[in-house]
Amino acid sequence: MWKRDDAAKPAVPAAPGAAPTHTATTSPAVDAAATRPTAGDARGLERNAVNIGKSVVVKGELNGSEDLTIEGQVEGKIELRQNVLTIGPNGRVKAQIFAKAVIILGEVTGNVTATEKVDIRDNGSVDGDIASPRVAIAEGAHFRGSIDMQKAGAKPGEKPETKPAGASTSPAPQSPAGAPAGAAR
């Protein structure tokens, strides 16, 4: 009947420790500012989205059933198996991560497991192993570790086509013994 202004409604109450679905088990060092909405957080104030602010340090385990954006520091373990985890440009995470999708713009040290997608954006950094059916790594991102992806589309034993390439740019074969093949440079 009447318009409800969802965008203006903070997802999490401003009171400290009031985020019911997120638990900092080993250290309750969650700053109240972490969940307090600020003017610049308008986008993050949608329902089912929580923001851990720049000044917040969380040590322990984070579990939840809401999308989460981390701009602060988290050490330990993060489990959002049905939700999207975003590590913002200022986010520093040293943790094992389990989520539906993980978007990384900051730094992650630790293994990342996602049931849908891992997206490392420009200037994002991951040192650890990734397990996800889809992995996107932007130009300028840093990654070191292993990537385990389920095969999508191609059959396990499928061989790639081995047709000869176009003549104009095709390299000339050279004998392994070192005799020059005489290809144009």
Add this chain to the structure above:
Amino acid sequence: MLSDLLRWGTKRAPETTAVPKPPAVKGIEAIISSKGLPKFLSALSNQPSPASLIDFGPVIGTNVAYLGERLGCKLFIEDLTNELSRHLKSGTMDALPDAVELRLRHGDASVDGILCWDFFDFLKKPAAQRVAQHLVNMLRPGGAIMGYFAISDVERSNFMKYEIVDDQSMRHRQHTGSGARHAHPNREIIRMFEGLTVAESFLLKNNSREILLRKK
């Protein structure tokens, strides 16, 4: 006279036949066809699934998508160019083989494919031999190594990154950093990778050889 002019007017100069331009070879961003890549991919797909593959890096998103999603490989991405750059800057190139061995801590005969790109060009012979033997040990029988090797020394050369465009072509792109490029003769490469056979070797137009080595 007028008729001559009219005749001349109708006579058109033969149109310059559009000479097909060669595909874009824009130096540092050149797309260069690869004969080694399809054979390398074929070798990988013949290995027991899922194949494991080491990429010397730097990480390129399209390569990850291509190799991971299409082939279902387990990819190990080691940004060894970064390591190389670090050692070049600090003048500790002698320690590089140790650092590489530390980073590539895979068991013997546990890896199906290695994309070493042009890493060996930036190593002198002793260092190259040590790293090469480490790779040979890691490689599983039937596995393959693909790399690019310069054909002449270059005093200062930019690092490159190699982006897979499709099954048969690669985009050679400039990357940050540079170093002296050493040309290893073919016989030296064969000795370096003792235990492997040179399955394919192609001379490319950009002054390098694309070499595919296989372990029997």
